Amino acid sequence: MTPILFRNVTVVDGTGEPPYRGEVLIEGNRIQAISRTAGALSAPGAEVIDGGGAALMPGMVEAHAHPSFANTSDLASLGDIPPEEHTLLTMKHVRVLLDHGFTSILSAASAKPRLDVVIRNAINAGEIPGPRMLAASPEMTVTGGLGDVRLHHLHRESFALIADGPDEFRRAARHFVREGVDTLKINPSGDEFVPSTCSAIRRWTRSSRRPGSGRSS
Structure with missing residues (x-):
């Protein structure tokens, strides 16, 4: 399954912490990594999605x-x-x-x-x-x-x-x-x-x- 890398998103992690700008890497049905630093995450062959600053949150x-x-x-x-x-x-x-x-x-x-x-x-x-x-x-x-x-x-x-x-x-x-x-x-x-x-x-x-x-x- 192709990894998915979300860039330029506002992460709402469900812990009660304030939302923050960051990146999220998904592999299969698992969140593999979250970074608050732009450009810090990469994965060979990943589909890259620019979130345009929109919220990315748990279901x-x-x-x-x-x-x-x-x-x-x-x-x-x-x-x-x-x-x-x-x-x-x-x-x-x-x-x-x-x-x-x-x-x-x-x-x-x-x-x-x-x-x-x-x-x-x-x-x-x-x-x-x-x-x-x-x-x-x-x-x-x-x-x-x-x-x-x-x-x-x-x-x-x-x-x-x-x-x-x-x-x-x-x-x-x-x-x-x-x-x-x-x-x-x-x-x-x-x-x-x-x-x-x-x-x-x-x-x-x-x-x-x-x-x-x-x-x-």
Whole structure:
């Protein structure tokens, strides 16, 4: 792999130190050298890039991403997007995140059961561009809880999976773990979400070695 030498860049090294002008030499996927002195670094056959004084910094981490959520204020509408179009939309979103400097993301919920998993696997296989990604389950909630957006006068499924009681939550969690998620998303909000359900979820996330994340209001 051809070495890359960045000259005339403002180095932001992520340590908290003030940015400084310098040069950075990359070989393969490793930073081999950083210099504050212009012209101090060289490598035979290297591709030289003049940064024009722009910032050169480590990739950012998005700790609460929703790559499969469309730009909408109506979360119920996420369920109306056909899976094929939704996959393409999510591919676009992870590319946008990567292009804006995010090299790792933690998904905080998927809009469909396998959508995050499919996108994560495609990124890891080098089939599509995107940041490193931890795939999430859809939100799990109780009847009448946060995320239950069903309407009685319409046959419309909620974008959140509805489960009532410890047994149904354990079953839902086992289903998502089987599909390969990295994290489980729970909405422990409202009087409908009883302590016994929370306890069951905590035990299951520990035994399955899958971290859980929550949303409440």
